Amino acid sequence: MNFSVITIFPGMIENFLEYGLVNKAMEKGLVHVDVYDLREFAKNKHRKVDDRPFGGGAGMVMMPDPLFNAIHAIKEKKPGKVVLFSAYAPTLNQEKVKELALEDHLILICGRYEGVDQRAIDELVDIEISLGDYVLMGGEVAAEAIIESVSRMKEGVIGNFESVETDSFYKEDQFGFPQYTQPRSYNGLDVPDVLLSGHHKEILDWRKRNQKKR
Numbered sequence: 374m375n376f377s378v379i380t381i382f383p384g385m386i387e388n389f390l391e392y393g394l395v396n397k398a399m400e401k402g403l404v405h406v407d408v409y410d411l412r413e414f415a416k417n418k419h420r421k422v423d424d425r426p427f428g429g430g431a432g433m434v435m436m437p438d439p440l441f442n443a444i445h446a447i448k449e450k451k452p453g454k455v456v457l458f459s460a461y462a463p464t465l466n467q468e469k470v471k472e473l474a475l476e477d478h479l480i481l482i483c484g485r486y487e488g489v490d491q492r493a494i495d496e497l498v499d500i501e502i503s504l505g506d507y508v509l510m511g512g513e514v515a516a517e518a519i520i521e522s523v524s525r526m527k528e529g530v531i532g533n534f535e536s537v538e539t540d541s542f543y544k545e546d547q548f549g550f551p552q553y554t555q556p557r558s559y560n561g562l563d564v565p566d567v568l569l570s571g572h573h574k575e576i577l578d579w580r581k582r583n584q585k586k587r
Contacts, residue, residue: 374474374527376406377447378516379440380483381422383408385513395521398530406520407447411435414442423486432487440493444480453478454499456519457489458512462501465518469502473519474526481519483512548587550580 378386386408390396398404412420416438423433444455454476463469473479482489482498494501504515524530553564567579 374404374524375451375453375478376404376516376520376523377409377451377453377478377480378406378483378520379409379411379443379447379481380511380513380516381411381485382483382511382513383410386483386516389517389520393521394530395524398524398527401529403527403529404520404524409443409447411439411443414446415439416442426487430487434487435484435489435493437490437493440482440489440497444497447480451478453480455480455482455497456500456502457482457494457498458484458503458515459488459501460503460506460508462503464503464505465515465522467522470519470522471526473500473523479519479523481512481516483516485511548584550583550587 380386386406390399390406390408395404395406399406411422415422415436421436422439423435426432426434447453456473456479458481502515502519504518509515553568557564557569565579567575570576
C-alpha cells in the first residue's frame with residue numbers, strides 16, 4: 374500500500390510514522406509513505422502557497438499552482454487517487470476504509486487555512502472525505518487516520534488478521550466486546566467468571582451478548 378502526503382508541515386507526518394504498527398509495516402515493506410512539502414512546489418520567490426480570497430473574507434486560501442505542480446510530479450512517479458479532507462464531504466467510515474484499501478496508491482492533500490482553491494478541487498481531487506462534523510486546523514490528523522485505518526486492512530500489518538475481522542464496524546452492526554486481563558481482581562473489581570471458566574461456547578455467547586449491548 375502506497376501513500377503520498379502533501380502538507381506544509383511534513384514534520385507532523387514524519388513524526389507520526391516513527392511509531393507503532395505503521396512504522397513496523399513500513400520496515401517490512403508492506404506500507405510505503407512519501408511525505409511532500411507543498412512549499413517545494415511553489416514557484417514564487419518566497420515559496421508562498423496561500424493568498425487572500427477573491428471577493429473578500431477572513432483568512433487565506435491555498436493557491437492552485439503549488440497543488441497542481443505537486444500532484445503532477447507525484448503522479449509522474451506513480452498514478453494514484455487524490456484525496457482531499459474537507460468538512461463538507463462524506464464522513465469516513467469502515468466501508469469507505471475498505472474501499473480505499475483496494476487502491477494501490479492514495480495521494481493525500483492536507484489542506485490548511487480557509488480551504489483550497491476550488492479549481493484545484495475540481496481538476497485534481499478524486500475523493501473528498503471528512504472525519505466528522507467539526508473543523509480541524511489542517512488535514513494532517515485526517516491523513517494519519519487514513520494511513521492507520523487503511524494500512525490495518527492489509528494482510529501482515531496486524532500480526533493476527535482475526536484482530537481486524539473482529540474490529541468494531543468491520544461488519545455491519547459489529548462492535549467490540551469488553552476485554553479484561555491480569556490481575557483477576559483489582560480494587561474489588563473482578564473479571565467476569567465466565568471468562569475464567571474455560572468453556573469456549575459460554576465465552577463466545579457472553580461476548581456476543583455484550584456486543585449487542587454496545
